[in-house]
Amino acid sequence: MIMVTVEELQEALKELEDVKKGLKGKAKKAPAKTVKKALPIKPMPRVLKWEDIFSKQEADTGVPGTEIMVMHHPQGKVLQEYSYTAKSTPVRIVIVKPPTEYTPIYDMHLPTVGEGTRIIMDEVREEITSKVGVGLQEVLDIKAGGRVDDRYRKSAEKRFKDYLPKLDEKTEALLLDLMLNDMLGLGKMEFLLSDDSLEEIVVNNSVEPIWVYHKMHGWLKTNLKVRDEKQVYEYADGIARRAERQINTLNPLMDAHLTTGERSNATLFPISSKGNTMTVRKFAREPWSIVDFMDNGTVSPGIAAFIWMGMQYEMNILVSGGTASGKTSLLNAMTPFLPPNHRIISIEDTKELRLPNYLHWVPLVTRQPNPEGKGGVTMLDLMVNSLRMRPDRIIVGEIRRHNEAEVLFEAMHTGHSVYATLHANTAEEVRRRLITPPLDISETLLESLHMVLVQFRHRRLGIRRTLEFAEVLPTSEGTISFRTLFRWRPTEDAFMMVKDSIRVMPEIQLFSGLSDRELKDELGNKQKILEWLLKNNVRRTDDIGLVIGRYYTSPDEIVNAAKAGKKPEAVV
Ligand SMILES: Nc1ncnc2c1ncn2[C@@H]1O[C@H](COP(=O)(O)OP(=O)(O)O)[C@@H](O)[C@H]1O
């Protein structure tokens, strides 16, 4: 049977009534046969379309799923309006500033499901939970995760087909998404995760609406609200279990990453006294690339070329900056400069790095101990272990503790190339932080470090820039100083080359045997290639890597192509 919208349902009922009436009326006069003929045989339903399932007018009540409520669409001045697709769901966002509110509202509009379809969805959902019969444990088991999603999807698909045999593919995919988001995911928060304009999604408790940090507008209140504290906890718990972490009264703080790469933190009441919280740091689906950063002004092609030189010739580099200044993103964007024939080991607390596919890369991630205090794997364990894995390059997500810092600098000292991030606002602060507690390492070790990049986030303008790029100079007293090579000028929003390199370039020269002239040419060529990639809009890290990989095997070919302004696709 097909029941789609209330209207169709009512229509069908009415027809049935008519038939019954007719039956009564005709039964006396006519034989059964003719009655049968009078029964309206509904034509086979045409292929159901989007419009049949979703009414165009949107209403608060029509959005399926109750875990996160959609509140009234506010009225006010529209600041921005855009649409995107989350898996199969079309989502429309209107950012409005109602006169009575202090912050603009991020107003999400979702397709509305007709009453009839909703009944079917509820039924299918109930059936498959009882039939597929996965235990809760299995749903939350990380290894079973994919399998369970699949099993749910398959049986839901089948049931939908039974109920709505003529459902078109697009609509079916959408219904499945809506249902699976609610059953296995973060409900409507999944739609927020798909909005590339958002950097952060936070739940402060179940009383306030969900807040988001928008790339253009900063903090915004949404029209979404999690139903109750228990539900906030359940989302956090789901994430924790999938990442083999824990969150409960004994461990009320949790840091983990979602299977899709987002980083998530949660705290429980009464530690967070207004309620259970969640903070989801979004991970751009496509990681930022060095071309993106040249394009949005984070770095100049000159700086990027210098970084490339440093990466190629195995210099040790630290990316520093404040919270969310873009340290990890820059570190990640630098990785295509690594030669494809080098073995790279990365070590992180939460998995954020995503290196290009073609690199020889082994990512390692720490693990917290279980409640009995067993099974924990620390950053230090991984660093010590990584040294036994014959790495050429070691990437460390963030230096936080003394032991790690010590091992890291020892690794540099023993000839490994190391890249890491560190929380510090200036180059000088990098030095101070490294030699004072908690990191507290001997300043003599610091001379193994070659370069420091300082990232900076201008909160008011919402921009990020490489504030300074300095090389590290060892002094005869066993201390270090910095020589700033590039600096960002806020007044012109431009990068100035401040000084010539007196350590890194000479060291590269020694390393490579290139003459002064050749070295300058090489730096210039790299800058040309990068400008060429920018001009031709080669943005994806994998594509950039392809060009750089080719450069490593046949530099002249790439340099000439860049100089001649050929199409990059024609070369690689
Ligand atoms: N140069 C940049 N331009 C614009 N957005 C950026 C830039 N670098 C990072 N971001 C965004 O800023 C947020 C924080 O970036 P991240 O690299 O994780 O910062 P950090 O490691 O300093 O905490 C992310 O949402 C990221 O997409």
Ligand SMILES: [Mg+2]
């Ligand atoms: Mg970071």
